[in-house]
Amino acid sequence: MKALWYPGAIRDPGPAHKPDGDRPYDHGLIFHSTVGTSYSGARNVLMGSGVTNWHGTIDYNGDFYQHYPMNLHCDHSGNHPMNDRLVGIEVVGGPVGHVSEPWRPAQVARGAHVLGWLLDEGWIPNLARTGDRKSCYRHREVSSTACDSFRCPWNPIIRIVKARTAPPVEDEDMADPQARAAIELLIESAHLQQSEIDMLKGQSKFLQAVATNHQERILVLEKSPAGPVDPQFAQDLDAVTKATEQLEKDVAVIEDKLEDAAAALV
Numbered sequence: 001m002k003a004l005w006y007p008g009a010i011r012d013p014g015p016a017h018k019p020d021g022d023r024p025y026d027h028g029l030i031f032h033s034t035v036g037t038s039y040s041g042a043r044n045v046l047m048g049s050g051v052t053n054w055h056g057t058i059d060y061n062g063d064f065y066q067h068y069p070m071n072l073h074c075d076h077s078g079n080h081p082m083n084d085r086l087v088g089i090e091v092v093g094g095p096v097g098h099v100s101e102p103w104r105p106a107q108v109a110r111g112a113h114v115l116g117w118l119l120d121e122g123w124i125p126n127l128a129r130t131g132d133r134k135s136c137y138r139h140r141e142v143s144s145t146a147c148d149s150f151r152c153p154w155n156p157i158i159r160i161v162k163a164r165t166a167p168p169v170e171d172e173d174m175a176d177p178q179a180r181a182a183i184e185l186l187i188e189s190a191h192l193q194q195s196e197i198d199m200l201k202g203q204s205k206f207l208q209a210v211a212t213n214h215q216e217r218i219l220v221l222e223k224s225p226a227g228p229v230d231p232q233f234a235q236d237l238d239a240v241t242k243a244t245e246q247l248e249k250d251v252a253v254i255e256d257k258l259e260d261a262a263a264a265l266v
Ligand SMILES: [Zn+2]
Pocket: 031, 032, 033, 076, 139, 145, 147, 148
């Protein structure tokens, strides 16, 4: 019996009445584009009054939210015979103005992992992108739509799945330079992300130290016998207070960036 829920999924069920019963054929899947920048935006569509519904959503940070068990027939392609057959997965990103936004490294890793799981469980029959047995689709290949605006990196993720499922060492897939290149690319981007995180941490520490120093100076100025009555002291006090406020804002911005970078790395 096939597992209905991806083991790493965060279960966030959609409205129970939306799917059209059982999905009669395990034919393949579509990775869609949410054309938006947040999971909550996509979730609002799922929970709203529209008919569209799909099996799961991959967030920017690689989290996979599953909305329905894989055996249900979800309406996500606008093409009825294909809806019956295909698993539909939305991928956050590609907002208007940046519709071809590439999947982030965490999305590539998750997409490949979900794809491998669907294959292992038998929810999709193979990894073919062409021919009679084709099972890996872009939305635009079954309906008149721009989706997914060529966002899904089909070739690399298929290579990753093949390398993952192949026995280690001396296997043809592992020896395949393209599979290796795809994996090396992922490792490289994780390293880049890590060095960006280290750099942001350094910046944040430095700015915090300067801000603390300024705060101490404010105390000294406030306690000065000349006090804020002296126009020069008052000016200095004002300048240092403003600089400290700006530094604190800069630290907050860096810490947001740090959080985003750390989330994308997981
Ligand atoms: Zn789509």
